Amino acid sequence: MCALPSFVEDIMASCLGCRRCEKVCPSFKYGGCSPWLSMLERDNANATMCIGCGKCSEVCKHTDPKLALLYLRAEYLNAQVPESFESTGYSIPPASDEWKEKVPAYTEGNDVYMLPGCIVQGRLPYLKYAAVKAFQALGIGLGELPENTCCMYPVPFRVMEEPERNEYKYKMRAKAHGKDTVTLCAGCTDELGRSGVYAPHICTYLVKYLDRIRKLPGVKLKVAIEPGCSAERYMKDIIAIVEATGAEYVGNAYGCCGKNVKGINDKLMAEREAECAEADVIVMGCPNCQWFYDNYEGGKPVIHLAELLAMAAGDTETLKFHRIPLNL
Ligand code: SF4
Numbered sequence: 001m002c003a004l005p006s007f008v009e010d011i012m013a014s015c016l017g018c019r020r021c022e023k024v025c026p027s028f029k030y031g032g033c034s035p036w037l038s039m040l041e042r043d044n045a046n047a048t049m050c051i052g053c054g055k056c057s058e059v060c061k062h063t064d065p066k067l068a069l070l071y072l073r074a075e076y077l078n079a080q081v082p083e084s085f086e087s088t089g090y091s092i093p094p095a096s097d098e099w100k101e102k103v104p105a106y107t108e109g110n111d112v113y114m115l116p117g118c119i120v121q122g123r124l125p126y127l128k129y130a131a132v133k134a135f136q137a138l139g140i141g142l143g144e145l146p147e148n149t150c151c152m153y154p155v156p157f158r159v160m161e162e163p164e165r166n167e168y169k170y171k172m173r174a175k176a177h178g179k180d181t182v183t184l185c186a187g188c189t190d191e192l193g194r195s196g197v198y199a200p201h202i203c204t205y206l207v208k209y210l211d212r213i214r215k216l217p218g219v220k221l222k223v224a225i226e227p228g229c230s231a232e233r234y235m236k237d238i239i240a241i242v243e244a245t246g247a248e249y250v251g252n253a254y255g256c257c258g259k260n261v262k263g264i265n266d267k268l269m270a271e272r273e274a275e276c277a278e279a280d281v282i283v284m285g286c287p288n289c290q291w292f293y294d295n296y297e298g299g300k301p302v303i304h305l306a307e308l309l310a311m312a313a314g315d316t317e318t319l320k321f322h323r324i325p326l327n328l
């Protein structure tokens with residue numbers, strides 16, 4: 001097993017046992033993990049049922065259970081840095097070039113950089129096209145950050161020392177040469193932000209351009225919004241952007257998709273789909289959530305916020321890559 005860093009021992013030792021975290025934990029609700037138990041008994045197996053939503057750390061007044069459980073999971077799984085990271089810089093292998101042949105050619109701009117993140121590079125590479133087209137429609141040239149890599153959030157990277165993880169983040173910051181860099185995933189924004197590297201989610205960047213968004217041809221859709229755990233705090237911005245496209249927001253509740261934690265994810269996805277029942281389509285703030293929703297049997301169609309903006313500008317090219325069709 002990889003050893004727990006001493007600061008994680010300190011995080012666990014700071015737990016006062018109030019169990020406030022347990023009350024808000026979506027995994028605990030369905031018989032999964034108890035953050036309190038993991039903190040109290042250093043229970044690694046329990047921690048493997050954590051879906052990483054961060055609700056526990058939002059309510060804890062004394063310590064950071066989510067971070068501790070991240071390390072406990074890495075310890076339990078005897079995590080190793082992924083081979084694909086060593087060879088490609090991403091925790092999951094990037095998609096083959098085949099998809100490029102299917103997406104029409106597009107020209108990147110150079111006003112702002114985009115950090116795609118592992119899920120986009122590996123599973124939803126068409127979102128890069130959507131983001132470039134969305135920004136172009138608003139008069140902003142967007143290009144991919146040169147030599148970008150994983151944001152270093154995934155569990156296996158917990159086996160690295162902090163300075164080593166930070167090194168990758170600082171290299172990315174240097175490659176931007178002072179230009180703004182946006183993410184398509186608020187999890188990347190959070191992870192980089194922990195090391196002082198500022199890279200806002202596209203919603204916090206584009207909310208400054210509502211006037212330009214309102215001038216696009218627009219869409220006529222009833223939409224639900226599932227921001228993903230890390231982007232929940234940006235809901236106000238996401239709603240403003242969605243409404244500026246002409247879409248009607250149905251005002252749904254929202255929450256965690258459960259990621260790939262078996263026994264928990266099916267129940268949470270059923271909750272998510274039920275709360276979006278009134279909508280034509282679900283707008284996502286998170287590529288990882290989008291992957292899970294688009295693979296959910298019988299689920300609603302989903303599109304990333306970048307795709308909604310591209311659609312509002314008249315470009316629906318990326319819809320053909322979705323498993324669940326959005327019939328316009
Ligand atoms: S982790 Fe925080 S919220 Fe949970 S039991 Fe400990 S002190 Fe309470």
Ligand code: SF4
Nearest residue numbers: 025050051053054056
């Ligand atoms: S991150 Fe979410 S699932 Fe994990 S322990 Fe905290 S509240 Fe529970």
